[in-house]
Amino acid sequence: MNLLNINFNLEYFLSRFSVIGKFLPVTLGIAIFSMLIGLLIALVIAFLLDLKITGLNKILRTYISFFRGTPLMVQLFIFYFGFPQVFPRLAQIPIYIVAVYVMSINGSAYMSETIRASINSVDKIQLESALSIGMTKYQAMKRIILPQAARIAIPPLGNTFISLVQGTAITFLLGVKEIMAVAKISASSTYKFLENYLVVGIIYWIITLVFTNLLNRLETKMNKAY
Amino acid sequence: MLKVKGLYKSFGNLDVLKNINLNVDKGKVVVIIGPSGSGKSTLLRSLNLLEQPDKGSIKIDDIKIDASNISKIDTLNLRKSTSMVFQHFGLFKNKTALENVMEGLLVVKKIKYSEAMKLGKYFMDKVGLPDKYDSYPSQLSGGQKQRVAIARAMAIKPKVMLFDEPTSALDPELVNEVLKVMQNLAHENMTMVIVTHEMKFAEKVADEIIFMDKGEIIDKGSSDYIFYKSDNPRINNFIKDL
Ligand SMILES: Nc1ncnc2c1ncn2[C@@H]1O[C@H](COP(=O)(O)OP(=O)(O)OP(=O)(O)O)[C@@H](O)[C@H]1O
Ligand SMILES: [Mg+2]
Numbered sequence: 001m002n003l004l005n006i007n008f009n010l011e012y013f014l015s016r017f018s019v020i021g022k023f024l025p026v027t028l029g030i031a032i033f034s035m036l037i038g039l040l041i042a043l044v045i046a047f048l049l050d051l052k053i054t055g056l057n058k059i060l061r062t063y064i065s066f067f068r069g070t071p072l073m074v075q076l077f078i079f080y081f082g083f084p085q086v087f088p089r090l091a092q093i094p095i096y097i098v099a100v101y102v103m104s105i106n107g108s109a110y111m112s113e114t115i116r117a118s119i120n121s122v123d124k125i126q127l128e129s130a131l132s133i134g135m136t137k138y139q140a141m142k143r144i145i146l147p148q149a150a151r152i153a154i155p156p157l158g159n160t161f162i163s164l165v166q167g168t169a170i171t172f173l174l175g176v177k178e179i180m181a182v183a184k185i186s187a188s189s190t191y192k193f194l195e196n197y198l199v200v201g202i203i204y205w206i207i208t209l210v211f212t213n214l215l216n217r218l219e220t221k222m223n224k225a226y
Numbered sequence: 227m228l229k230v231k232g233l234y235k236s237f238g239n240l241d242v243l244k245n246i247n248l249n250v251d252k253g254k255v256v257v258i259i260g261p262s263g264s265g266k267s268t269l270l271r272s273l274n275l276l277e278q279p280d281k282g283s284i285k286i287d288d289i290k291i292d293a294s295n296i297s298k299i300d301t302l303n304l305r306k307s308t309s310m311v312f313q314h315f316g317l318f319k320n321k322t323a324l325e326n327v328m329e330g331l332l333v334v335k336k337i338k339y340s341e342a343m344k345l346g347k348y349f350m351d352k353v354g355l356p357d358k359y360d361s362y363p364s365q366l367s368g369g370q371k372q373r374v375a376i377a378r379a380m381a382i383k384p385k386v387m388l389f390d391e392p393t394s395a396l397d398p399e400l401v402n403e404v405l406k407v408m409q410n411l412a413h414e415n416m417t418m419v420i421v422t423h424e425m426k427f428a429e430k431v432a433d434e435i436i437f438m439d440k441g442e443i444i445d446k447g448s449s450d451y452i453f454y455k456s457d458n459p460r461i462n463n464f465i466k467d468l
Contacts, residue, residue: 129316129375132274133330133382134306143333144318151320226320226362 013195019182020199026096026178028207031165033100038107038164039157045112046119060112067109073170076102080174099171103164110160118153119145151222158215162208169204179203227252227417228273228386233282233293235268242268243279244441250386250434253415257428259452260438261464266421269438270388273419274310275301286385306334309379313391315371317363323374324350324359330382349377353407369400373407380411387411389420425468429453437461 045060067075079102084091122145130140172181183200187193228250235243242265250256258266271277273284279293289303309330318326324346331342350359353373363371372392379387389408393401405427411418412431422428428435428449435452437444437460445458453465 123316125312125314125316126318128276129310129312129318129378130329132276132305132308132310132312133378134302134309134334135330136302139333143329144320147320226364 009192009195012190012192013199016183016186016196016199017203019186020179020196021203023177023179023182024203026176027165027168027180030096030099030103030168030171030176030178031161034103034107034164035161037100037104038111038160041104041108042111042115045108046115049112049116064109064112067106068113072103072106072167073173075106076170076174095171095174095176099168099174099176103167103171106167107160107164110163111157114153114156114160115149118149118156121152122148154219154222155215158211162211165207165211166204169200227287228419229283229285230273231283231285233269233272233284234280235265235272235277236280242441243272246282246441246443248436248443250417250419252417254433255412255418255420255431256434256436257432257449258419258421258436258438259423259425259428259464260444264438265441266438267390270310270390270419270421273386273388274308275304276310306382307385308388309382309384310388310390311372311375311379311392313395315363315368315375315395317366317371317374317378319363322360322362323355323366323370326363326374327377327381330378334382345381346377349381350374352380352410353377354403367400368396369403372396372404376404376407376411380416386417386419389418389422391421391423393422393424423468425453425465437464439464 045064049057049060076099080095080098126144126148127137127140130144131137135143168176168178169180172178172184175181179200183196187196190196228248230246230248233243233246233248234241246269248256258269260266268277272279275291275296278296281293283293284291284304286304286307289300289307291300291304317323318329321329324343327349328342328346331337331345332339335342337345347356347359350356353376355370355373355377358366358370358374361370363374366374376392392408393404396404401424405424408418408420409427409431420428420432432449434446435449436446437452437456437458439460444460445452445456447456452461456462
């Protein structure tokens with residue numbers, strides 16, 4: 001189809017959704033694993049920071065500052081291309097794994113801050129009330145503070161997930177075959193740049209919309225509780 | 227029953243408690259009064275180990291705590307036998323009123339759920355809130371919140387209840403419903419240490435009134451003595467200014 005002489009092949013464009021979409025599981029897989037592992041690391045960091053050990057806190061603060069203060073792409077390059085130069089055995093780690101662990105680390109830097117801020121936003125007197133009737137700090141955290149913090153943390157954690165999904169687009173630079181990589185390869189070989197990149201853009205957009213919608217529903221549901 | 231000996235506490239180089247000695251017999255109500263910043267809250271919080279005293283000892287029946295060496299077990303035991311009612315309620319916002327009262331029963335006393343529910347309702351009824359079991363704190367008035375907080379503190383069957391200005395954050399018209407509940411507790415011979423600015427109430431319920439200033443107990447005695455007979459100028463000034 002060549003309407004009004006515009007160089008845009010609609011049929012080709014539409015057909016790309018299924019071709020590129022086939023690789024959606026790779027994109028989502030990397031994002032979801034990064035999110036889960038990142039969340040775990042973030043919880044550990046938040047817990048360690050709370051111990052208030054001066055030396056350890058400095059190290060953790062530096063970690064957070066570095067991974068928030070540098071582009072994800074640079075981090076991926078350092079880990080994937082840089083480190084194997086010094087530790088050759090690292091070169092054997094599959095790219096998917098490297099992508100997941102770099103993105104986990106990146107996400108953890110943001111999420112540890114989110115977690116800390118959410119815990120701090122639950123008023124301290126609830127913790128004191130719990131302690132004052134003989135609950136341990138662990139019991140108080142688990143039953144009173146963390147459930148409330150979780151509710152506060154959900155919107156910013158959702159945003160981190162969206163960033164991670166979009167961040168997966170860069171992993172094609174390492175050779176990960178996800179939706180962006182497929183779009184790029186087809187675009188270069190057919191010169192149909194707009195069709196391919198538009199399709200991949202729309203797919204990212206739809207993921208974000210669907211996820212945001214789920215998140216909003218979750219939030220409304222949780223807000224109803226109290 | 228409650229014996230405090232030589233208690234000291236400082237924040238940085240600010241000495242907030244200086245050699246506090248205090249005895250409260252079983253079933254007695256002790257009211258602490260004194261100017262702002264005199265250390266009343268810090269004293270109560272130390273009795274519950276929300277603040278760690280620097281020196282001195284606290285004894286409740288057979289639980290003995292020495293400030294020089296406070297173990298986790300001691301801390302838990304002491305907290306199980308004292309409970310605190312705060313000025314700003316501190317209700318668990320993710321739990322209903324009834325669940326707030328049940329929490330300590332389930333988690334601290336390890337009572338099984340159905341039994342805890344029964345007890346929880348009993349204490350909710352006791353503070354006059356039989357119709358608010360399922361309300362969340364955000365749905366309660368200040369006076370109701372404080373009554374739930376008192377029910378929660380009563381539920382663990384403490385040996386001593388500590389109250390830190392329980393009515394100071396309340397609208398004036400809600401003060402009485404809370405004082406009424408406390409008065410009932412006094413009649414049931416609950417041992418209580420109360421910090422309050424409600425002097426009429428203090429006069430009514432106190433077996434002993436303690437006057438604190440600048441981290442020290444300046445004087446103590448019956449309400450009749452403190453309010454009308456003491457010739458200590460600091461006390462007279464404080465009372466005159468109320
Ligand atoms: N956590 C803390 N860190 C530093 N200083 C504190 C802390 N808690 C209390 N203080 C200080 O200790 C002193 C006594 O405070 P406290 O709250 O015990 O007084 P209070 O008699 O309860 O006063 P009020 O009637 O205003 O409640 C005050 O000077 C206060 O600023
Ligand atoms: Mg105070």
